[in-house]
Each structure stands twice: as structure tokens, then as C-alpha cells.
Amino acid sequence: MAFLLKHSRPLVASAARRSAVPAMPTLLRNLTTAATQSACESDEPSFLKSVEDYFDTAANASGIKAGTLSHLRAVDAVLRVTFPIELSNGKTEVIEGYRAQHSRHRLPVKGGIRYSEEVDLQEVEALASLMTYKCAVVDVPFGGAKGGIKIDPRKYTVEELERITRRFTMELCQKKFISPGGDVPAPDVGTGPREMSWIMDTYRQFNSSDVNAAACVTGKPLSQGGVRGRTEATGLGVYYGVREFLSYPEVQKKTGLSGKISDATVIVQGFGNVGYYSAKFFANDGAKVIGIGERDCSIYDPKGLDIEALHKYYQEKGTFRGFSETAEYLDGSAAILEKDCDVLIPAALERQIGKVNVDRIKAKVIGEGANGPVTPAAHKTLEARGQVVLPDLLMNAGGVTVSYFEWLKNLSHVRFGRMNKKWDESMRLKLFSLVEENAGRTLTEAERKAIVHGAEEADLVYSGLEDTMIQACEETRQTAAQKNVDFRTAAYLNAIQKIAAVYEGSGMLFMH
Template sequence: MAILTEELNSKTKKVLQKGMMDNVMEQFNRAANHINLHPNIRKILSITNNEIVIHFPVKMDNGDIEIFTGYRVQHNNALGPYKGGLRYHPTVDIDAARALAMWMTWKTSLAGLPYGGGKGGIQIDPSKYSQSELERITRRFTFALADNIGPEHDIPAPDVNTNSQTMAWIADTYMSTRPPAERSANQHVVTGKPAGSGGLEGRDRATGFGVYLSIKLWVQSQNDTLKDKRFMVQGFGNVGYWAAHFLEKEGAKLVAVQDAFGSIENQKGIHVETLFEYTKTNEGSIVNFPEALLIGKEDFFGVDCDIFIPAALGNQITKETAPKIKARLVAEGANGPTNVEGEQVLLKEGVAIIPDILCNSGGVIASYFEWLQNRNGELWHMEEVMNKLEKKLKSSYEAVSVYAQNEDVDMRTAAYCIAIKRIEKAYIQRGIFP
């Protein structure tokens, strides 16, 4: 996932992350009220299980020592090990990790996975560090986490500004700390690894594929097709690129893109692969792409289109930006891109929203497949992975769609209700120790 915003000052950052926590709690309480969640279980799910904050030193290339702060929040593990990404971004702090960890709990539960929710990362702008420095930072962070992660306890994955290389460093560092006889059995301590190092074929495109498939299923529910549908993407990283890739193959047309560096538009269409190749030669930026016009950051939200895919950071669709949106469908590729006030504006205007815990769940489902592959000593090929992924995603989408219709609620509330009820059932059946 690409960085969307420039480095934020501390005051702005606090407002942003506080908003994310407020959002997730309001969404949770709305669903909990709808299903009459047991008060005691509501108490448990309203807080996190564990919150880990680590300050650790790393030697830079010039010999100086720099101190970094890393986080790992473990929200709930009633259904299985904690599962969730690690992001490297200046906005990472304990409040952000709390909100994101809660979202992961609902996401894994909705997908029917044997996981709970966790999240974390390092408060850092990775663009300011060399590859060798990022490797040392990652390995030192992994060592500091020590026994707080593990293949049957807490399983990190890539997130904003982390990738398969990051996961390979984490896996290697973690396995190096285990007794020799146990090292090979701990390869699934992380998911999202390179295919040659225990990773899963297709993991790179899984989240974007899930976004695309969710959109396709919604369009089909409207007795329509994707052909000639105009869409725009906020964030042209892994999720945004792959979602656009699959949509374009179905005949849809990319008309606008925004990343950390700027916004571009071309109503005649932006060829996805051409733009992707351009970013490789332009330091990852879409700016000055010759086949589109540069537009203002705020103008981006008002671009005329059918589908909007926010696939960057949280709190992008607000009461200020939501009224500008002309799309009739918002498909949340990012985690928490729409705040509560922004959502109210969209729903009032009749804009449909495919919620993040459903729309971008392809990544964690593929992570589960990778975890199983490592755990069982198997090797799954691309076609098998994509078929299994599509089946799982369709099942989740249909469940949410039916629940929303039967209960006359929006799709986010429906998704939360299904996810929370599954966790509630586990607590009722097992009881509370002691």
C-alpha cells in the first residue's frame, strides 16, 4: 500500500489516530446494539488484550545510533492466534495500532478464519533510510518483540511500507532465535514472504483481487457489468495497482489516481500497466505521467466516476471530502478510509459502501493459505490459490449482502454483526476463565 499523505506533524497525527479509534468503536457499538451483544462480551471486545511498546537502538550507516519506537497491539484471540500487519509510517502510534488491531479481529472473524486480530509497526518514514538500515531496523525490532510473536501466537504480515522482503527478514531473525531443531518449524511466524522463502504464489495480488471481486459482485447485484465503468484509485501501491489491473481486464476504465506526491486525471482512460511501469522510473510517483493531467489534491475527490477505491491510509473520506464524491460505489481497499461522519454523508446520498473488513480481506485470507502451506509442508500453485481465494471471498460477500437485506442495515453494520456474533458464540460456548 502506498503512502498517501506527507509526513504529518504530531498534532495532526494525534487527531488522525484518535479519529480512527473513535470510528472503530462507534462502528462496533452500532453493530453490538443491533445484535444485543451480551454486556460482558461487549466489555471484553471493547479493549485490547495486550499492548507492546518497544524502544530500541539501531546503528545507522554513518555509525550514529538512532532510537526507534515499535508497537504491537494484540486485540483478541478468542478464535485463534493474533493476525495482522506491521506498517512503517510516521503516523504509527499506540492509538493507531489499537484501532487497526480491532479491525483485524472483525476482518478475520468475518472471513471465517481461525485467527484473532493484531496490528503494529514502527514510527518511521522508511524513505529516509537505506535498504541496509531498514534491514537492521527490522531485525532489531523482531529481536525486541521476542516471544510476543510466534506461528501459533501472533503472526505478522506486510502492511503500509512493508513487503515480502520485510517479512523475510523477520522470519529469518525469528527462526535464528529458536533452538536449531525448531527453526524450520517456525517458518510461518509471518505471512507475505517471498515465494522462494515459504511465501504463497498470488499473495502479492490477493488484497487487490478481493477489492476487484467485491466490486464485481456488487455491480452484478445491480444487474450490470464492469464494462466501461469509470473508476478512480487513491493510492497506487500494491492494493491500488492490482485492483485497477483486474478491473481494467474486465473492461472498466481508470480515470484518476492519487498518491503521496499528487493527483492525476484523464477521463479518456489511464492505462494501468503503462502507469505502473512509469512509477518504476519516477521514484514510485505518478506525478508528470504524460497521459494524464495533474489536478489538485482536493479536486481529486470530485472527479466524475462510477467507482471510488480508497486504497491508502485511514480517515480520507470525511464530512469535508464526502460531499464531493460523485461515485455511486466506494470500495474500501484501505483500512478505515471512511470516518463515521463521512459515511453518514455517503449513505444519505445513496452511495453504496463495501466496508474494509469485507472488501480488502483477500490479503488475510491468502495469508491463512500461506500459513497452512508452511504448517503442513505443502506447496500451492497460483491457479489453486486464486480459486480458493475467490470461493472464500464470494462466500463472505454473499453472507454480508444477505444479512444487510434481511436486517435492513448498511453493509458495514451487516459485516460487523456477522463477525461479532461469531466471536460471541465462541465465548458463550467456552465460558470465561476462571
């Protein structure tokens, strides 16, 4: 069965408008997990409403026409599907899946697919909206989308997960919610390169003559057309973003920090893909990572943690407990947020800092590695106290940026660096031969290799991501100064201005 909603007016435009939609309790329920509720008071908005509130704050200062803002705020199309799957025990289970396309001002739309029991329509709409703004902030020419399947992937065998993934992809194919030029999914919570391979292969079976089929999804393994650097991209983007903001004099003045990563203490909530790589890159640049939080427990050591050793231990044991005799262990992942540090990276779930715990947050800089970890009320409190909040739509945009690079690679059908690596090396070799002759000194073999080495795919991906984050951070900084607003509002303002320019420039067919 499939339930398809396509609309150009807001399904999520306002509480009043939502109340006019026919009652669909399973579609429009709020998130109610303890993990996303414990930091929040009952009057604090849902994740979706938080995104809307942040958008509205920026929209009011944007000077954009009300009609354009209404169009921009609305979700373009939503798909809900259900389908039966026979499990290995012989029982049949009905699986529920979603895909939301928030804005098709640029094509394709882009956004991950998550596997979680908490997936619902409201969540994917919120995440799709955030993806639109995220892509615009970092100048990735995609619209925003998001999807998910309402399952706990740990409860299924690999064979069952493959059947679920392929069947969901078939539904997306039939409803035109996946294609290289229309809608390109990616990994998210509970999914990874394996699931992306299944999605690509299924799409290819239904579109056997599409030479660009590999570009229907990103986050694939290298053997299936993936790009080097994609796995660590989001965490690396968080590191680049925090590094840039710490270098700004106004941030240093506000926080009292030196601006050097090597002088900072860092705590990361979450040790999945984003959290691990964020911690890894901070540590590699000399920062002292003093705390890591995970679902089972958190570990805290003011002397600093060996991130690589901790990650290996966690992969083997599934817990931090027992890693160190000197470290402090805290139940769950929430308490680690309240420890004293210079930089806090919430890289786990949404709504982790709210009215309940915001007064106990001591970090000078909060870099949002996760989507929506700080509620609007908490955000206002942190900013009023002089703490700097670096917003999710900018900080965790590294993933979609490198997904863009993977998409380009799949469409061009050539590995980055393949055409020019050796040519670059030969030019550098000639240059340094001349330098050696004039300097009267011959370089050692190690020096020669380091200088002459041409850029590999990973080098180009890292370079492209770093340049993207530097530019986006500087744009956000400038808008914040010009408009006298915080960095989150500035990032939303930049996104709104860019998207509105596309809508108004195109004339918005049939609007008038």
C-alpha cells in the first residue's frame, strides 16, 4: 500500500494549518522518546516546530516577500508507504516508510534515509526542511529531502534488512521518489554504505538503461562508485567549522579562547560516525578531548582521552566502561553535556539541550554536530549568557557537501585526480629541478615525494570540503555582523536569501 501526499501549500506551515489536515495520528505524532524529551520542558516545541521557529526568526529579518516565504517554508511532497516482509521466523511484518521532499528549487533533492523506530512523517519533514537550508548555506545546488523506515535495524538479520531496503527502494522507484536527477538519498542514522549499495542495485534493476544509475544515491562503498573521504566528511566538516569560528576575533573576545584548537578542551556527545571523526580531527590538531558520551554511558577524563584507542575498545566491547581506571563514567549520554569544557559538540540526537539542563551547560562554544540538538529557548539562554552556538545547518553540512562531490563523480564517470595527477607531478618536478639547480642543494627523496606528490581523490575531496566550509563560515560571520544577529539566524538568513532568489528569478510558474 502507498499513501502519497503532494502539495504546494504547507502541510507543515503552521500549527493552525496542520490542525486542518485530516487526522492521521501515526503520521503527525510528536517524538516522545526519553532521549529526546529528558532535557526539555513540556511546553518546548517539537523538533519540526523548532526548525520552523528558527526559520521564522530569520524570515522576519529577511525582507523577502510573504508569498515567497510561504512557498519556501512549505514541504513540496511527501510519500508514505507500507509493505509486508516475511521474516526468517516465518512471521509477516508490515513495514512503514517515508520520504519527504521539502524544496525542489534545485534538483535533485538530497537527504538521508534513516532506520529508527522513532521515524515518523513529522521528523522527516523537519529534516527535509533543514536539508534545504543546509544545502543553500554551503552552496550545494540541491533541494532538501529526507526519508526513513520505522524499524530498529538491530532487531533484523542482514538478509531481512536487505529485503526491507530493496522493497522500500522499489516503492521509491514506482512513485518517482528516487533518480539521479530527481531525488538522491544518502546514509543517515541506522544506515550506511551497505544499504546504499542495495538501494543503487535495486534502482539499476528498474532502470537498466540509465548510464547514470550510480548517481541515484550517495554514501556508497568505493567499489560501488563511492568517493574517498565521504565516511569522515560530516565529522571533518564539524572540525573545519569550529576551527574557523575560533579564529574570528569577535568569537575570541566573547569566549576568552585563544583561537587555537591546540589550546581547547573538547567534549563530544555521540561516538557514531559524526562524533568519532569530530573527536579524531580535533585530537589530531592538538585539542584535548576530555569527554565522550554514548547511549550506554559517557567517559570523562580531564587529562584527555586517546580517541583511537577508545574507539577500538568501544568497537570491541560496546561500552566505554573498563577502558581506563582513572576516567569517570557517567550513566547515559546527557550528563557529559554538563561537564566543563571549551568546545561542546552534541553529535547524537535532537533536543539534547533544553530548558531542563541549559543552565548547567558550561561550554564556551557549542558546535551542533547533530540535527537540532538545541531547542529555541535553550539557544536564546546560551546566547544571552555569552556562549556561542554554531548552528547545525552549517556545522554538519560536510556530509552533503561530499555527497555532492560523489554525485558529480558518478555523473562524470571518472575518479577525481585521474586526468591530472601525473601531469601535476611532472610540472612540479620540473619546477623543483630548477630550484635545486639555482639553490645548489639537492632535495632528499622524502622531501621530493612530499612536494612533488600530485593530488589524489581524497586530497581533492578534503580540499573542496575545507574551502566550502571556510566560505560558508565567513558568509555567516558577515551576515551576523551586518544584521546584528546570532550565527544561527545569520545562517538561516543566507539560506533564505539564496533560495528566494531562485524562486523569484524563475517567476514561480502558475503562482500568479
